[in-house]
Amino acid sequence: MNIVITGASQGIGKAIAEIFAVNGHHLYLCSRNEVKLYKTMDELATKYSSVIIKARPADLSDKIQSHKFGEWCLGQCVPDILVNNAGLFKPGSVYNEAEGLLESQMAVNLYSAYHLTRILLPKMMERRTGHIFNICSIASHHAYKDGGAYSISKHAVLGFSKNLREEMKSFNIKVTSVSPGAVLTDSWGNFDNTAHRIMEPEDVAKMIYTASQLSPGACVEEIIMRPQLGDL
Numbered sequence: 015m016n017i018v019i020t021g022a023s024q025g026i027g028k029a030i031a032e033i034f035a036v037n038g039h040h041l042y043l044c045s046r047n048e049v050k051l052y053k054t055m056d057e058l059a060t061k062y063s064s065v066i067i068k069a070r071p072a073d074l075s076d077k078i079q080s081h082k083f084g085e086w087c088l089g090q091c092v093p094d095i096l097v098n099n100a101g102l103f104k105p106g107s108v109y110n111e112a113e114g115l116l117e118s119q120m121a122v123n124l125y126s127a128y129h130l131t132r133i134l135l136p137k138m139m140e141r142r143t144g145h146i147f148n149i150c151s152i153a154s155h156h157a158y159k160d161g162g163a164y165s166i167s168k169h170a171v172l173g174f175s176k177n178l179r180e181e182m183k184s185f186n187i188k189v190t191s192v193s194p195g196a197v198l199t200d201s202w203g204n205f206d207n208t209a210h211r212i213m214e215p216e217d218v219a220k221m222i223y224t225a226s227q228l229s230p231g232a233c234v235e236e237i238i239m240r241p242q243l244g245d246l
Contacts, residue, residue, distance in 0.1 A: 016091040018042045018134070020074055020083075020126065021100035023050035025199035026149065029215035030097055031058060033223045040066040042087050044100070046073045074100045074126035075118070084133030092137045095226055098127035099149045103201050106162035116163040123167040128174060138187055143230075145188040147222055148175040152195040152245060155238070179235060188233040190225055194218050195240035212241045 017034045021027040023045035031041050035058050045051040048071040055069040068090060072083040087093060102122045106115055127148055138144040153165040154172035172191055179189035196212035198205060205212070218239060225234040 015039045015094035016042065017095045017097070018044075018087050018093040019097040019099060020044045020130065021149075022069070023047050023054045025201075026194070026197060026215045026218050027097070027099040028054055029219035030099065030222055033216070033219040034095075035062040035065055035067065037223070038065060039095075040091070041068070042090055042093070043067070043069040044072050044074065044083050045069075046071065046100075074130060075121035077125065077129050080126060080129040081133055084130050087134060088137055092141055093134055093144060095145045095147070096131065096134055096138075097147045097149070097222065098131065099147075100126045101149060103164050105160040105164070107160060108162050108166075111162045116166060119163040119167040120170065123164070124170045124174060127171060131178070135182075135187075139182075139185045142186045144186075145190070145226055146178065146182070147190045147192055147225075148172075148178075149218075150175065150191050150193040152193055152238070152240065154191075154193050158245075179233075186230065190222075190234050191236045192218065192222060193236065193238045195245050211243060212246065213239060 017039050019027055019031050022031050022043035031043060035041055043051060043055060051069050051071050055067055059067045070083055070086050072079040074080045104115055104119060131146065148171055150172045151168040153161050154168040157165055175189060175191040182189055194213060197218060198207050198212055198214055221237050221239065
C-alpha cells in the first residue's frame with residue numbers, strides 16, 4: 015500500500031512511518047524541517063530497502079504548499095492511507111495569549127489537514143477505497159489550563175474528522191480520529207520517562223497500524239489513548 019504521512023520527520027509521524035515501512039508499505043513523507051525530513055527518509059530507506067520511500071518538504075500551514083505537496087503525492091500514487099499528523103503545540107490562555115496565536119494554530123493543526131485532504135480525496139473517491147487518520151488530541155475532548163488556541167484548534171480537527179467520516183461512508187473510505195494524551199516527543203524536551211509516566215510514539219503508531227488492517231467492513235472511528243496513570 016501507499017502511505018502518505020505528514021509531520022513525518024520525528025515523533026509520532028516518524029514512528030508511524032517506520033511501522034508501515036517494516037511491514038512492506040511504500041511511504042510518501044512530508045515535514046517543514048527539510049534537514050530532519052531527509053535524514054528520516056535516508057534512515058528508513060537504509061533499513062527498509064525493499065520499499066519505496068520518498069519525501070518532500072513543505073509547510074502545510076500554507077495553502078499553496080499544501081496543494082503542491084498533494085499534487086506531488088498524486089504524481090507518485092493514489093494514497094491508500096493518509097495520516098494527517100502535522101501539528102504544533104503552543105501553550106497559552108485565551109485571555110492573554112499572543113495576538114495571532116489562534117490563527118497560526120488553526121493553520122498548522124486544522125488547515126493543513128483540511129487542504130491536503132481535499133487535494134487527495136477526489137482520486138481516492140474515484141477508486142472507492144482508502145483510509146484517513148487524523149491526529150487529534152486529548153485536547154480535542156477536554157479543555158485544560160494553558161490549552162487556549164491549541165485546544166480550540168484540536169477541537170476543530172476532531173470536528174473535521176467526524177464530518178469527513180460521515181461524508182466518506184458511501185465511498186468506502188474509512189476515517190479515524192486519533193486522540194493521544196501525553197506522548198514522549200520533542201514537545202517534552204528532556205523529560206525523564208524511565209518510569210513510563212507518559213506514552214511512547216510507537217504506542218500511537220501501533221494503534222494506527224492495527225486499525226488500518228481490519229476487514230473492509232470494519233472502521234475504527236475513534237482512538238483515545240492516555241498514559242496509564244492518566245493525564246499530567
